[in-house]
Amino acid sequence: MNGRVPFGVADYFWDEASKRQNLLDLLMETFRGWGYGDVIPPMFEFDSTLSAQYDDRLRSGMYRFLDRDGSTLSLRPEFTTPVARLVGARLHDWPMPQRFCYGGSVFRYLEPQAGRQREFWQVGGELIGAPNPAADAEILALTATALKVAGLTEFRQIVGHIRYYRSLLQALDLNPQQTQQLQWALERKSEPLLDDFLRETPLRTGQRQAVETLPQLVGENVDGILSLAERHIQNRGMHEALQNLRGIVDALLGYDILDSFVIDLTEIRNLGYYTGVSFEAVTPGLGTAVASGGRYDDLVGRFGPPQPAVGVALGVDRLLVAQQRQDETDSAADPRRPQAALALPQGSQEALAQVQSLRQAGLHIQVDVNGWPIDSAFAYAVETGVCDVLLWEDGFQHHQRDDQGDFVLLGQLEESRLPGWTANCREGLSK
Amino acid sequence: MTSAVAVPSRAPAETIEQSRPAAASDRNQQSLLFALPKGRLAQDSLSFLEQAGLSIPTDTESRKLILPAADGSTGFVMAKPRDVPTYVEHGAADLGICGLDVVRETDRAVYEPLLLPFGHCRLSVAGPADEAAVPPGESGDFADLAVKPATYSSSPGTPLRYMSQPRIATEYPHLSRRFFAERGVNAEIIALGGSVELGPILGLADLIVDVVQTGTTLRMNGLVEIRTILESQAVLVVNRASYQLKAAEINRIIERMRLLTT
Numbered sequence: 001m002n003g004r005v006p007f008g009v010a011d012y013f014w015d016e017a018s019k020r021q022n023l024l025d026l027l028m029e030t031f032r033g034w035g036y037g038d039v040i041p042p043m044f045e046f047d048s049t050l051s052a053q054y055d056d057r058l059r060s061g062m063y064r065f066l067d068r069d070g071s072t073l074s075l076r077p078e079f080t081t082p083v084a085r086l087v088g089a090r091l092h093d094w095p096m097p098q099r100f101c102y103g104g105s106v107f108r109y110l111e112p113q114a115g116r117q118r119e120f121w122q123v124g125g126e127l128i129g130a131p132n133p134a135a136d137a138e139i140l141a142l143t144a145t146a147l148k149v150a151g152l153t154e155f156r157q158i159v160g161h162i163r164y165y166r167s168l169l170q171a172l173d174l175n176p177q178q179t180q181q182l183q184w185a186l187e188r189k190s191e192p193l194l195d196d197f198l199r200e201t202p203l204r205t206g207q208r209q210a211v212e213t214l215p216q217l218v219g220e221n222v223d224g225i226l227s228l229a230e231r232h233i234q235n236r237g238m239h240e241a242l243q244n245l246r247g248i249v250d251a252l253l254g255y256d257i258l259d260s261f262v263i264d265l266t267e268i269r270n271l272g273y274y275t276g277v278s279f280e281a282v283t284p285g286l287g288t289a290v291a292s293g294g295r296y297d298d299l300v301g302r303f304g305p306p307q308p309a310v311g312v313a314l315g316v317d318r319l320l321v322a323q324q325r326q327d328e329t330d331s332a333a334d335p336r337r338p339q340a341a342l343a344l345p346q347g348s349q350e351a352l353a354q355v356q357s358l359r360q361a362g363l364h365i366q367v368d369v370n371g372w373p374i375d376s377a378f379a380y381a382v383e384t385g386v387c388d389v390l391l392w393e394d395g396f397q398h399h400q401r402d403d404q405g406d407f408v409l410l411g412q413l414e415e416s417r418l419p420g421w422t423a424n425c426r427e428g429l430s431k
Numbered sequence: 432m433t434s435a436v437a438v439p440s441r442a443p444a445e446t447i448e449q450s451r452p453a454a455a456s457d458r459n460q461q462s463l464l465f466a467l468p469k470g471r472l473a474q475d476s477l478s479f480l481e482q483a484g485l486s487i488p489t490d491t492e493s494r495k496l497i498l499p500a501a502d503g504s505t506g507f508v509m510a511k512p513r514d515v516p517t518y519v520e521h522g523a524a525d526l527g528i529c530g531l532d533v534v535r536e537t538d539r540a541v542y543e544p545l546l547l548p549f550g551h552c553r554l555s556v557a558g559p560a561d562e563a564a565v566p567p568g569e570s571g572d573f574a575d576l577a578v579k580p581a582t583y584s585s586s587p588g589t590p591l592r593y594m595s596q597p598r599i600a601t602e603y604p605h606l607s608r609r610f611f612a613e614r615g616v617n618a619e620i621i622a623l624g625g626s627v628e629l630g631p632i633l634g635l636a637d638l639i640v641d642v643v644q645t646g647t648t649l650r651m652n653g654l655v656e657i658r659t660i661l662e663s664q665a666v667l668v669v670n671r672a673s674y675q676l677k678a679a680e681i682n683r684i685i686e687r688m689r690l691l692t693t
């Protein structure tokens with residue numbers, strides 16, 4: 001036996017584990033507050049269910065294995081497809097729209113980076129059966145709210161529309177090699193590569209101008225960019241994409257999150273199943289996106305009657321890194337949560353009964369099960385960061401650690417003297 | 432904290448409160464962090480930034496890890512060239528300058544808005560001049576082949592007919608493997624950290640893939656260029672998040688640089 005773990009997974013414990021779990025709960029609660037109901041899809045599915053929907057990058061990053069009957073299975077690399085399958089196959093006759101939220105592990109066989117292992121956590125929501133810009137706006141506003149709940153203050157949401165680019169490609173009628181060249185240039189935001197493309201590709205004047213304008217369709221001036229893009233419309237698809245973006249922006253006015261908005265009509269990396277608006281959220285100090293999402297009107301239909309849908313997933317691991325980096329600059333480190341108080345019942349049944357009632361009142365209490373003398377209990381408490389030791393002598397005597405690190409007897413236990421988290425829990429319950 | 436008994440208890444807290452805003456404002460002032468490559472491109476990069484009217488560090492020989500620009504607007508880190516795209520991808524630096532060869536080899540998810548007018552070189556396949564490395568049916572005039580660049584995006588040109596599994600010594604394992612794979616050859620790639628010209632001399636490799644500027648090093652070691660894999664020059668790379676989060680500052684830098692490149 002050895003204690004190694006496979007590359008790409010990690011143990012989380014103590015503060016790191018509780019922070020993680022708390023953030024997950026907090027985000028889930030935010031989604032629930034907007035009417036999103038919990039869904040727990042399976043950890044693995046038939047490979048064919050999942051991988052048909054993805055682009056090459058994600059497909060090559062899936063964990064696959066064989067079931068005992070020989071069928072290929074995959075660990076879920078994201079939640080959207082399983083949720084779409086559920087709604088398409090089983091919930092299609094339930095009233096629309098349907099809102100679902102989820103949180104848990106996903107698995108991608110990629111190089112670990114930015115606090116993210118090959119198993120990492122996502123929280124997200126899907127709004128299914130709603131085609132209008134108001135639905136896209138809800139997801140964008142919900143994402144902004146969730147990022148604020150996670151404690152981020154300076155994030156930006158980069159909003160693109162894959163339909164604009166795909167329609168432009170249609171209008172240009174390029175061969176695969178030319179398409180590749182244009183995509184390369186846009187993905188890298190490379191002016192020289194775009195110049196190469198324009199020099200080597202024969203285009204009509206209007207088309208050429210539409211391509212030349214692309215690099216300018218990036219920035220905070222939402223209205224200006226949309227107006228500029230509207231002057232270079234080549235076909236109906238491009239027109240509808242811009243109309244749709246305008247509709248979303250209008251629908252967002254009431255939410256007061258437009259100041260975090262950046263339009264980028266050249267942002268074309270994505271999971272492959274998006275059909276409309278797509279977006280990523282970025283935050284200072286972290287080079288990668290903390291959330292991404294978009295509209296996927298063709299996905300549910302692969303599993304049942306078609307339904308328009310839009311959703312978002314937030315990366316819990318990256319949010320934690322972003323929080324940490326932000327706290328370093330804000331110097332607003334959150335206080336260490338106190339450990340559960342340590343009670344020494346000294347073999348008394350009465351003591352255990354009182355511990356039970358304290359726990360019912362919401363206090364966190366661990367009981368000594370080794371029959372320790374008080375000195376051993378103090379030594380254990382000091383090493384594990386426990387601040388309160390309760391010794392049974394016809395009622396609990398409360399010993400509390402002072403600033404110098406020495407335990408001081410406060411006298412008979414009064415619940416209100418149990419500090420911080422434990423007392424807060426009790427207050428929360430009494431409300 | 433244990434010795435704080437004799438000291439007024441407020442004192443330590445005040446020190447902390449005072450020092451923190453100072454550190455924070457330091458970071459705010461240096462809102463951009465620029466990663467520059469040590470070595471070959473270092474001096475050219477600094478001169479180029481200066482020409483572009485950007486404030487550069489006064490003392491580049493300093494042992495400090497982050498060098499502030501003369502006007503304090505920008506911080507600079509001098510990194511190993513290979514690490515520049517890594518720093519920028521992870522957002523440890525907002526922008527960077529490095530060779531296109533390094534950007535393609537490391538294949539990091541960064542934006543690369545501009546090619547910069549220095550650091551020109553080419554990544555080439557080279558082999559011993561005297562040997563029967565001249566494939567049958569291919570022109571023996573290596574110099575002629577070398578001036579006709581065959582970038583990997585264009586057609587392979589005349590086929591490479593080496594032995595089934597040539598051994599390639601290189602500092603560019605990814606680009607080398609891809610170059611040969613695209614021509615139907617599964618080359619044995621021997622990744623080295625430098626002095627790859629030694630490979631053929633010591634019998635470690637049949638061919639090398641390396642950066643060529645003038646060709647002097649190759650000639651001195653009895654090697655000739657056979658194919659050009661990539662024409663390289665310096666390139667500006669930008670972190671994808673910073674590009675949006677610090678759009679105003681970064682666009683200002685791009686604008687100034689663009690004036691010098693066109």
